[in-house]
Amino acid sequence: MIKGIGHIGIFVSDIAAAVESLCKTFDLETPAIQDVPERSMKIAVIPWGAAALELVEDYSDDGAVARMVKERGSFIHHFCLLSDNIEIDITNLQSNGAQMAQPEPVLGLRGKRTAFIQSGVLDNVPIELSEP
Amino acid sequence: MIKGIGHIGIFVSDIAAAVESLCKTFDLETPAIQDVPERSMKIAVIPWGAAALELVEDYSDDGAVARMVKERGSFIHHFCLLSDNIEIDITNLQSNGAQMAQPEPVLGLRGKRTAFIQSGVLDNVPIELSEP
Numbered sequence: 001m002i003k004g005i006g007h008i009g010i011f012v013s014d015i016a017a018a019v020e021s022l023c024k025t026f027d028l029e030t031p032a033i034q035d036v037p038e039r040s041m042k043i044a045v046i047p048w049g050a051a052a053l054e055l056v057e058d059y060s061d062d063g064a065v066a067r068m069v070k071e072r073g074s075f076i077h078h079f080c081l082l083s084d085n086i087e088i089d090i091t092n093l094q095s096n097g098a099q100m101a102q103p104e105p106v107l108g109l110r111g112k113r114t115a116f117i118q119s120g121v122l123d124n125v126p127i128e129l130s131e132p
Numbered sequence: 133m134i135k136g137i138g139h140i141g142i143f144v145s146d147i148a149a150a151v152e153s154l155c156k157t158f159d160l161e162t163p164a165i166q167d168v169p170e171r172s173m174k175i176a177v178i179p180w181g182a183a184a185l186e187l188v189e190d191y192s193d194d195g196a197v198a199r200m201v202k203e204r205g206s207f208i209h210h211f212c213l214l215s216d217n218i219e220i221d222i223t224n225l226q227s228n229g230a231q232m233a234q235p236e237p238v239l240g241l242r243g244k245r246t247a248f249i250q251s252g253v254l255d256n257v258p259i260e261l262s263e264p
Contacts, residue, residue, distance in 0.1 A: 002158060003181050005181050006181075010254070012255065013255060025225060025229065026225070027228070048136040049182070050136060050137070050182030050183060052137075073256050074254065074255035074257055075208075075256075076208040076209070076210070076211065079140050079208065081158075093157060096156060097156065097157065117157075122142070122153065122206065123144065123206035124206065125207060
């Protein structure tokens with residue numbers, strides 16, 4: 001079952017600067033910035049009330065995320081829905097007509113199983129499912 | 133005090149289609165679509181777990197939102213933080229060095245007092261404060 005909104009995924013040009021600025025402005029506890037070298041990405045999660053911000057920097061030269069951020073600057077890329085049984089939820093979404101970008105869950109940057117819904121449900125706004 | 137993430141603000145090209153598609157795909161209760169003719173905008177709020185989606189369509193020909201959506205399609209524009217005392221929170225943010233786009237709260241589409249933080253805290257990602 002889909003439990004609702006879990007996090008907001010924001011692609012940023014400089015994760016260290018973004019974390020510092022956010023935490024200074026809002027008096028937030030500074031989160032760890034995790035490096036995922038096999039993906040050339042860094043990630044930080046800031047729980048904030050009942051949901052969270054997920055900041056991602058792609059420090060490769062020509063990765064898809066790096067290219068998007070070069071083109072338009074830091075931006076909100078997706079929102080993520082929490083699923084307590086991702087296989088069943090994918091099947092239910094497919095029954096309702098949704099196309100999955102990933103019909104089988106894949107391991108996300110945070111080590112959780114996730115799957116993106118193909119663009120189309122909300123125009124081109126990316127929607128992610130994830131284990132909690 | 134800022135209580136955390138309240139909603140995700142998504143600008144859409146066709147709010148009726150977006151609401152129908154989301155509710156069909158995710159078996160959600162269909163929300164009311166509210167017309168705000170003095171702003172040439174329609175708005176729908178979909179509570180989803182602990183946070184909410186706020187869909188906004190600008191049906192004017194040349195409004196700022198309409199122009200952005202024409203250029204890039206529907207997209208996630210901002211996230212909103214809930215504040216239980218918006219004047220005090222604005223003052224605190226300013227003390228921490230944040231520039232407000234709206235130093236005094238203004239009435240948002242939903243009739244709540246809101247204020248956007250000037251771009252810069254999280255690069256150009258818009259961040260809104262709002263009464264709950």
